[in-house]
């Protein structure tokens with residue numbers, strides 16, 4: 001069988017798939033041992049052992065992490081589960097489990113899952129996008145994760161938003177009210193939609209401004225609505241209001257849709273994938289699948305656009321399923 005593990009900041013999930021038909025045999029979820037590297041390794045060994053004992057089968061092991069493993073050193077980098085950074089996580093698990101372990105970024109696992117038996121099945125080049133709390137991207141080429149020379153292929157969430165709309169005389173401080181900005185000025189920029197442009201954009205945790213993640217993640221959508229209206233609503237509520245035709249929410253969704261179209265147009269211009277599969281909370285917004293293709297043509301360097309944009313078939317399970325599929329049929 002194939003064992004997949006999705007290691008997340010709060011929860012770690014294991015799945016076992018039948019070696020031949022991919023049927024789910026077992027699934028279990030535990031809280032992640034936060035800020036405890038030794039505990040994290042131990043908990044994953046425990047998950048695998050428990051699954052194998054329960055089923056009486058041994059499996060190949062693939063793991064998705066919110067970060068990446070540097071090929072040259074074998075060490076984890078870019079992980080928001082910071083206690084993994086700089087650790088030989090893959091090797092430690094392989095040693096403890098006495099077998100090869102494959103480890104990939106969770107967005108790559110998502111792309112592999114959807115390319116294997118999900119919305120991207122049958123397509124050669126799949127770009128998987130997770131737009132939820134954050135914004136991740138991964139590439140599957142003929143079903144296999146494409147890692148890249150720096151192990152960051154598909155990490156497009158920290159590219160800047162293309163073609164930013166510029167408001168006149170707008171200081172950086174329009175985005176985060178800094179202490180030297182008067183409350184009156186800050187209030188103006190937070191409430192007057194016409195005064196808020198897209199450049200230089202909100203501050204991102206990576207240290208730069210205007211990253212796609214700050215615009216097209218669910219968090220980015222919510223923050224944009226708040227910046228313009230002054231009201232703090234959940235992503236779900238804003239979407240519901242937009243679907244009811246409420247003007248401010250409708251405008252927020254229109255801004256979001258155009259930004260996503262611009263962001264994906266950049267991917268099409270470089271990778272030209274056969275299909276783009278959306279996952280994460282924002283992927284549940286049905287209008288995106290018609291409205292983004294209506295808008296992205298103006299930003300894509302081609303007179304016709306054949307690229308498909310589809311919702312993930314396996315939803316929240318794509319990460320853990322893709323981890324299992326890091327061992328493809330021919331190799332498992």
Ligand SMILES: [Zn+2]
Nearest residue numbers: 158204206211
């Ligand atoms: Zn960033």
